[in-house]
Amino acid sequence: MALKLAQSEFEIERDSQKCISCQVCVRQCSNDVHEYDSDEDIIYSDNDKCVGCHRCENLCPTGAIKIKEKEAEFKKNYNWTSSHLRNIYKQADSGGIILTGMGCDKPYPVYWDHILFNAAQVTNPSIDPLREPMEIKTFIGRKPDKLNMEISKDKNGNTKIKLKTKIPPQLELSTPIMFSAMSYGSISFNACMSLAAAASKFGTFYNTGEGGLHEDLYGFVNNTIVQVASGRFGVDKNYLNKAAAVEIKIGQGAKPGIGGHLPGEKVTRDVSRTRMIPKGTDALSPAPHHDIYSIEDLSQLIYALKEATDYKKPVGVKISAVHNVAPIASGIVRAGADFITIDGFRGGTGAAPLVIRDNVGIPIELALASVDRRLREEGIRHKVSIIVAGSIRSSSDVIKAIALGADAAYIGTAALVAMGCHLCQKCYTGKCNWGIATQDPYLTKRLNPEIGTRRLLNLLHSWSLEKKEMLGGAGINAIESLKGSREHLRGIDLSEKELAILGIKHAGEAW
Amino acid sequence: MNYIINAEKLNYRKLNLKIRNLLAGPNNNAVCGSNGTNPSITIRNVLGQRYIGDGLEHKNSIKIYGTPGNNLGAFMDGPVIEVYGSGQDGVGNTMNSGRIIIHGDAGDILGYSMRGGEIYIKGDIGYRGGINMKSYSGKVPVIVVGGSAGDFLGEYMAGGIIIVLGLKGKKVLDIPFVGGKRLVGNYVGTGMHGGKIYIREEPGQCKTGKEVRKMKIDGEDRKILYKYINNYSNLFDVKDEKISNGKNSADNFFKLIPYTHRPYGKLYAY
Incomplete structure (x- = not known):
C-alpha cells in the first residue's frame, strides 16, 4: 500500500530574500533535509525529513531559515492526538517497536514546579554568599553509625581529639552535582571527554555508563564513576581499579525493567575497543542481571565488587523510580550499597521504546521523598547517600531535591544541552547534528571538547553560585544543613496526598 | 613457594584478605618478577566462603579443598584455581583470564560475561551457564562441562566456546532439569549472537532458542574439540572411551552457532 500517512512534524521556512544559497544548511544536516539545485541556484527543503534539531537555523549566516512546529493537519481530536496517529501509521508501516530518545515529554505533573523554597526574614538573618563563607561541598558514601573520639592531653596540657572510627570510602564533591551515566557509544568521544574534563576540573564526578572506560580518559579517573551493568561491557579488573567509585546499574528512569541494545552500526572500532566486544556486533544488555534475582544476590555483587577493589571505593546501585522504590531502596542499603542512585521516570536515554519511556515509573520527586522517609524511619538513612536523577533542570531543582533528602543530583540532559543538544529526541538514529549522540566522524568533530568542557564548567559554576544565593537567602551556610530539611519547602497547588x-x-501554612 | 591456609571457621573476608596479602602484596610482585615462579596457595577446609580469587591478577595457583562459595574467581585476571570439591553459583563471573578447574559440579550462571580464560567442570552445571560470554581481541573464553547443563545455556552469548561432553558421570541422569536423557536444558543459546556451543548428543534432542542453528562440525571444530577434550581428560584424569579415542573424540558432537550477530536489528521502528 503506497500510502504516505505519517505527516511531518516540522515546517521549514526559508526566506528567499535572505538566502544566499551558501549551502551551509545542506552540509550541516545529517538528515538530508536540504538539497541544492545548481541549475536553479535554489535550495529545496524536505519537511518530512526534518527532526527539529534547529542546527541549520542556528548556523544559517543570514538568518534565512526558521524551523516551525507544523500545525497538525489531522482533524483535531483530544483523544486521538496527532502523536498517537503518527505512531500507529509508523507501526503499521514497519511492525516495529517505536524508539525514542531523551526523557519523557508528556505533560505529567512536574513536582519541582509545585514546590517553593523558603527565605529568611527578621527572625533569622539571611547570609550574603558574596561576603561570607558558603559551603556546598558534600560527600557521597556510607557514614558510620557513630563517631568514636579519643581525647587526650599532649605534653603542654592541650586537649587533643583524634577520630578513632574508620570512615568508609567517600567521594568528595565540590558541588552536589555530578554528570550522570552516559556511555561512550550512546554519546561521542568528544562529549565523554568534555564531561570527564569538566568533572575533573570542577572537583565532581562523571559516570561512564555501560560503555567501558576509554584509555584517553585515564587522566580523569579520579573523577570517574564506572558502571557495572548486565552486559558487563568493558568491565575488567583495570576498569574497576581505575575508577573512583563503582555503580551497579539495575535500572534507568527512561526504561525501567528493560535492557539496552546498542545497534551494531554504533559499535565502531574505537567503541568496540572500549566495550571490549567485536566491531559491528550489537551490544546487548539483558534486562536483568542474571546473577541478581534478590536483595541477597545484589549484596553478593556489591561485595564481589568490594572484594575486587579491596573495600577502597564506594559501591552504589542505580535503580529507576518505580512504585515500590522505598522498600527496594531499604533492601539496597541492607545489601551493603554505599550510595543509591534513583532515576526518575523523566530521565533521559539514548534510545528507549516510547511506550516504556512515557508510561513506566514514577516522578523522582515522589520517589525521593518516600525513599528518604522510609530510610529515616528504619534508622538507616546515614548508611547510604542518595543521588537523584531524572530531569534535574536547574539549580533550584537541585536545592529542592536536597531539601527533600537527596545528597547530590546527577544531571544528564542538562549537561548535553550545555554542550549544544536541542532535545530533538532522535539520539537513537546516531545522526545527531550537534555531534553529541553520534559516532559519525563528520558529525562528532562539531563538538570541540575544549569548548564542551568550558560550557559544562560554566554551567556547574553558575548553578553553584545560584545554589549559594538560595541557601544564603534561607539563612543556611552549608548544603549539609539543608539536607532533608523539608521545613524549607512548601507545596503549591498540590493535594493532601501529594503533600x-x-x-x-502547603504554601501559606506556617510553623 | 607454597602457602597453606586453613580456612576452617574463617569468614570470607578474612580468608580473602589473607590470600590478597600473600599474593597481591609487594612481595609477590618481587617473586613474580625475579625468578618467574609465582607463589601458590593451598586452602584447606573451605566451606562456602565467597569471592575466593575475586579480582586477583597474578598468575598464581590456588588449590581449594572443600566447597568454595558463590562468585569464585569473579573479575579474575590470571590465576589458576583448582577446586577439589564442587563450586557454587557465579563461578568465573566476568572473568578476564586464568583458569578454573572444578573436580565436581558447579551451580548457576557459571562464567557469566566471561571475556577470557578457561573453566573446566568435571561434572554438571546449573542454569544459565556461559551467558553473555564474549570474546574480544584474541581472548576466547572457554567452558568445558563434563556432564550436563541446565536451561538457558549460552543465553545472549556473544563469543567464546562452550563444550558439553555429556559423560555418564554418576549425576548426569539424576539432575532434574535435564529431563530424561537430554544433556542440556531448554532454550539453549537464546539471544546468542556470537561464539559456538558444542554438545555431544543427537541434535534432535536439543531444545534451542530461536536465534541459533544446529550445524555439523567441520575440521576446524574438530581441532577445537580435540584440544579441549584433551585438556579435560588430562586435568581430571578421565579415561572415558567416548572422548579419549584420539582423533575420533570429536565424533558425535554437533555445533550451535547464531544465525546473526545482530539478532534484534529489526525489532524497532525508526
Missing part, C-alpha cells in the same frame, strides 16, 4: 508523600506543608 503527605512529599512530606511538606
Whole structure:
C-alpha cells in the first residue's frame, strides 16, 4: 500500500530574500533535509525529513531559515492526538517497536514546579554568599553509625581529639552535582571527554555508563564513576581499579525493567575497543542481571565488587523510580550499597521504546521523598547517600531535591544541552547534528571538547553560585544543613496526598 | 613457594584478605618478577566462603579443598584455581583470564560475561551457564562441562566456546532439569549472537532458542574439540572411551552457532 500517512512534524521556512544559497544548511544536516539545485541556484527543503534539531537555523549566516512546529493537519481530536496517529501509521508501516530518545515529554505533573523554597526574614538573618563563607561541598558514601573520639592531653596540657572510627570510602564533591551515566557509544568521544574534563576540573564526578572506560580518559579517573551493568561491557579488573567509585546499574528512569541494545552500526572500532566486544556486533544488555534475582544476590555483587577493589571505593546501585522504590531502596542499603542512585521516570536515554519511556515509573520527586522517609524511619538513612536523577533542570531543582533528602543530583540532559543538544529526541538514529549522540566522524568533530568542557564548567559554576544565593537567602551556610530539611519547602497547588508523600506543608501554612 | 591456609571457621573476608596479602602484596610482585615462579596457595577446609580469587591478577595457583562459595574467581585476571570439591553459583563471573578447574559440579550462571580464560567442570552445571560470554581481541573464553547443563545455556552469548561432553558421570541422569536423557536444558543459546556451543548428543534432542542453528562440525571444530577434550581428560584424569579415542573424540558432537550477530536489528521502528 503506497500510502504516505505519517505527516511531518516540522515546517521549514526559508526566506528567499535572505538566502544566499551558501549551502551551509545542506552540509550541516545529517538528515538530508536540504538539497541544492545548481541549475536553479535554489535550495529545496524536505519537511518530512526534518527532526527539529534547529542546527541549520542556528548556523544559517543570514538568518534565512526558521524551523516551525507544523500545525497538525489531522482533524483535531483530544483523544486521538496527532502523536498517537503518527505512531500507529509508523507501526503499521514497519511492525516495529517505536524508539525514542531523551526523557519523557508528556505533560505529567512536574513536582519541582509545585514546590517553593523558603527565605529568611527578621527572625533569622539571611547570609550574603558574596561576603561570607558558603559551603556546598558534600560527600557521597556510607557514614558510620557513630563517631568514636579519643581525647587526650599532649605534653603542654592541650586537649587533643583524634577520630578513632574508620570512615568508609567517600567521594568528595565540590558541588552536589555530578554528570550522570552516559556511555561512550550512546554519546561521542568528544562529549565523554568534555564531561570527564569538566568533572575533573570542577572537583565532581562523571559516570561512564555501560560503555567501558576509554584509555584517553585515564587522566580523569579520579573523577570517574564506572558502571557495572548486565552486559558487563568493558568491565575488567583495570576498569574497576581505575575508577573512583563503582555503580551497579539495575535500572534507568527512561526504561525501567528493560535492557539496552546498542545497534551494531554504533559499535565502531574505537567503541568496540572500549566495550571490549567485536566491531559491528550489537551490544546487548539483558534486562536483568542474571546473577541478581534478590536483595541477597545484589549484596553478593556489591561485595564481589568490594572484594575486587579491596573495600577502597564506594559501591552504589542505580535503580529507576518505580512504585515500590522505598522498600527496594531499604533492601539496597541492607545489601551493603554505599550510595543509591534513583532515576526518575523523566530521565533521559539514548534510545528507549516510547511506550516504556512515557508510561513506566514514577516522578523522582515522589520517589525521593518516600525513599528518604522510609530510610529515616528504619534508622538507616546515614548508611547510604542518595543521588537523584531524572530531569534535574536547574539549580533550584537541585536545592529542592536536597531539601527533600537527596545528597547530590546527577544531571544528564542538562549537561548535553550545555554542550549544544536541542532535545530533538532522535539520539537513537546516531545522526545527531550537534555531534553529541553520534559516532559519525563528520558529525562528532562539531563538538570541540575544549569548548564542551568550558560550557559544562560554566554551567556547574553558575548553578553553584545560584545554589549559594538560595541557601544564603534561607539563612543556611552549608548544603549539609539543608539536607532533608523539608521545613524549607512548601507545596503549591498540590493535594493532601501529594503533600503527605512529599512530606511538606502547603504554601501559606506556617510553623 | 607454597602457602597453606586453613580456612576452617574463617569468614570470607578474612580468608580473602589473607590470600590478597600473600599474593597481591609487594612481595609477590618481587617473586613474580625475579625468578618467574609465582607463589601458590593451598586452602584447606573451605566451606562456602565467597569471592575466593575475586579480582586477583597474578598468575598464581590456588588449590581449594572443600566447597568454595558463590562468585569464585569473579573479575579474575590470571590465576589458576583448582577446586577439589564442587563450586557454587557465579563461578568465573566476568572473568578476564586464568583458569578454573572444578573436580565436581558447579551451580548457576557459571562464567557469566566471561571475556577470557578457561573453566573446566568435571561434572554438571546449573542454569544459565556461559551467558553473555564474549570474546574480544584474541581472548576466547572457554567452558568445558563434563556432564550436563541446565536451561538457558549460552543465553545472549556473544563469543567464546562452550563444550558439553555429556559423560555418564554418576549425576548426569539424576539432575532434574535435564529431563530424561537430554544433556542440556531448554532454550539453549537464546539471544546468542556470537561464539559456538558444542554438545555431544543427537541434535534432535536439543531444545534451542530461536536465534541459533544446529550445524555439523567441520575440521576446524574438530581441532577445537580435540584440544579441549584433551585438556579435560588430562586435568581430571578421565579415561572415558567416548572422548579419549584420539582423533575420533570429536565424533558425535554437533555445533550451535547464531544465525546473526545482530539478532534484534529489526525489532524497532525508526
